[in-house]
Amino acid sequence: MNSNTRFRLGVVVNPFAGIGGAVALKGSDGAAIREKALAQGAEQKAAEKMCRALMQLQGTDNLLVFTAAGEMGMDSCQQAGLSAEVVYSPQTAQTEAEHTQQAARAMMEKGIDLLLFAGGDGTARNLYDELGTDQVVLGVPAGVKIHSGVYAVTPSAAGKVALKMAMGELVSEFDAEVRDIDEDAFRHGNVTAKYYGEMRVPRELEYIQAVKMGGKEHEELVLDDIAAYVSEMIEQDDETCYVMGSGSTVAAIMDALNLDNTLLGVDVICAGRVIGSDVSAKTLLEITDGQPVKLIVTLIGGQGHILGRGNQQLSPAFIKRLGKQNMLIVSTKQKLQALEGRPLRFDSGDDALDEALSGSVQVITGYQDKVLYPAV
Secondary structure, eight states, rough: SSSSEEEEEEEEEEETTTTTTTOOOOOSHHHHHHHHHHHHHOOOHHHHHHHHHHHHGGTSSSEEEEEGGGGGGGHHHHHTTTTEEEEOOOOOSSSSHHHHHHHHHHHHTTTTTTEEEEEOHHHHHHHHHHHHHSEEEEEEEEOOOOTTTTSSSHHHHHHHHHHHHTTTTOOOEEEEEEEEEEHHHHHOOOOOOEEEEEEEEEEEEBEEEEEEEEOOOOHHHHHHHHHHHHHHHHHTTTTSEOOOOOOSHHHHHHHHHHOOOTTSSSSETTTTTTEEEEOOOOHHHHHTTTOOEEEEEEEEETOEEEESSTOOOOOOOOHHOGGGGEEEEEHHHHHTTTTTTOEEEEOOOOHHHHHHHHHEEEEEEEETEEEEEOOO
């Protein structure tokens, strides 16, 4: 820590991080995508997520906070009830990567002990380009795609790590990978997370997410078993609409049903046909309103996230209406074993909802084969 006894925290927010998620644009990089997302009614959630992180620090006396003006940080600090000093103000209303970098550099020059930033993989890349390994950082997950290992598992978890450090607890550091994918390829169903470098993050493994495993699952026989079991269940239930989450495990089920699938989007099927393809959060609420609904979703390999990573279309409003009892989680046992005992994660964007969803969940792992697994 800085020789000053007060913990010095830098706070920076990418205001547009994750804006393309709920409207099924699968990313937020580029002014054109942001404009399209806003035109479709997308809401900016990054500042709110940073606020959830900062609320963990309320009442911390030995804390100095440095941030950027407005929605790049100060708004979140004020909403969380934290006093902060503005050390950077963007000269334009539309902030870009260079503004994030300039803000981070201004905070680093204040001798901060930790840079807490809200964004996605693109934000992590921008900060890596500017700071390298010269600064300890921790990401508040707010993007559509989170493949990098520099992020906490949830916004609240990021705040808890920062609190540990501010209270003087011994928190070691390690170098975590910064990864990002090509959004254009992502929108066409291709996921390849490229390695860009490493940044220093606190080593609190309970709170820091693992790097997402790339590539497709190769347990073909197990996938066939899961797909056969779940597809039979769907075919025998013409009265229920099934919301199909993203990922290769869910894609195998759609293949078994001989239905077109959006690998990295959310589809809705009812009575044996697709009634909604690659739907947005708003459209999902509209077409399932008043209908009996079940959700089929899988976890992200290596991380264990069920909600909040690449499926922001599954909004808190939808999940609340759905109910935990109508959520069918599918996964191979190999994916579960790769978590090495870490729990599955809900990061819906609503802390109270995540708490309500926590506990043991049933996971379909084969044909009439299910296991109970802890989730938080």
